[in-house]
Amino acid sequence: MTEILIAVVGLFAGAVVAWLWRGWFATARVGPLEQLLAEKVREIDALKAEHARAAESLRTESERRIAAQERLAVERRAAEEKLALLNDAQQKLSDAFKALSSEALKSNNQAFLDLTKGAYAELSRR
Secondary structure (H helix, E strand, O other): OHHHHHHHHHHHHHHHHHHHHHHHHHHHHHHHHHHHHHHHHHHHHHHHHHHHHHHHHHHHHHHHHHHHHHHHHHHHHHHHHHHHHHHHHHHHHHHHHHHHHHHHHHHHHHHHHHHHHHHHHHHHHO
16 A cells, blocks of 8 residues: 555656656746747837838928928919910010011101102202
């Protein structure tokens, strides 16, 4: 009977040692996994922060681009208006020059005719 008791106590002691060993082994494996998990959580948090900064930067740059496009459109309209004014002024100056040159030519022709009439009349009298 002592032998059976020793065998039962030995089995019990072995079971206790096995259970303790399993707990220690599991704890030894969980520790690095917890550290890895914590590291990955930090990486995810850093990536989220970086994403938020990038999204904010993108939003800011989009707003700047839109504002620049609006300024460009305003400046283009102003340039088109100035060009239209310049073209109109050029046309008016061209018309005025044509009118003045025509009038000067007409006046010059009339003066020439008057001069030739006078010269012809004088020559006719002689």
